[in-house]
Amino acid sequence: MLTKKGKYGLKAMLHLASHPPGEPSLVSDIAEANNIPKKFLDTILGELRNAGFVNSKKGKGGGYTLARSAQNIRVGHIIRVLDGPLAPIQCASKTSYRRCDDCFDENHCGVRLVMLDAREALAAVLDNRTLAEMRAAAESNEITLSYVI
Template sequence: MLSKKTKYGLKALTFIARSGEDVPVQVSVIAKSEQIPQKFLESILLTLRKAGILGSKKGKHGGYYLRSEPSEIKMTDVMRVLEGPIAMVPCVSLNYYEKCDDCPDEHKCSVHRLMIEVRDSTLKVFRNTTLADLSKV
């Protein structure tokens, strides 16, 4: 299941991308419009900022803005930041690989091979999708 965190994060990014203009968007505005608990959203946008996807401006008239063009923001990056590894098992993760305790030989593991296929097909979607695609009405 997709976490609320990721769902909210994607909606917020879409909102910011759609707002288009060069002024930062405030958390309160997004929260209200997208029906997201404001404090929760704050922490999500903070995560996205720390990951380099969003920039922020403090103080009055502050808010969040995209650090790159929507068409440059790939879902692979966004999903990894919000949801964590794309692979369903660590032994198949490109970025967070970990060996299984059981499993003497990965290449003979039926689960391993199936999950590689799932990972690759999901990756293909995320690699071919950017925030610009999400933002289309």
Template sequence: MLTKKGKYGLKALVDLAQLNPGETAFITEIATRNNIPKKFLDAILLELRNAGILRSKKGPGGGYSLSRPASEIHIGQVIRTLDGPLAPIRCASRTAFEVCEDCADPERCEVRRSMTDVRDAIASILDNMTLEQFVENDGNFSAAPTARVPQSAHTA
């Protein structure tokens, strides 16, 4: 599930993607326009800056801006930066894999296998959608490139 942190981060990035080239925005402006608590937004934008998604400038004419074109920022990277792995459970994660306490054999676990398919479908959509597409489609994921859902996800 997308957390408030992830949602607010996406809203802030959409806001910044709509600026003219060379323009910046102050945190207070972004927070006010998007109804995001400023203190929370401070922490979110710092994480996005540290991940190389945003850049910041101090002083007159300062503020935040995208570090590269919106066409080069993928939604999957943003969500992973703010919310962590996309997998719905740890045993299905590629980057934060943990065996479940009640699982004798993760390789034969049907729950893990199904959740791995879910992870792959989510990643396919988010990793193929850029911030530019997200803005152009008003955040409509159904307008994103079609995700290829693994065949095992369609079986009962």
């Protein structure tokens, strides 16, 4: 499940993507426009800055901007930075795999096999959708299915 941190991070990134490249946005403006608590947003934007998704500038004319084009930012990458792996359980994760303590044979574990499928379906959508596509979908109020299960 997407946490509030992940959802707020996506909203903030969409906000930044809606501005001309290089035009900074103040944290207070992003928070107010998206109904996000400012203190929480400060933390989220700090994590996104550390991960290389946004740049920040202090002082007059400062604020946050996207560090690269919205066409080059994948939604799945943002979520992983803020919320961690996409897999619903660790034994289905590609980046944070850990065998379950209670599993005798993970190759025949029905729970794991279904969660692997769920992880792959989620990654197929989130890793193939850019921030620019997400913004365009929001502006046109249209969602396109870009995967096949």
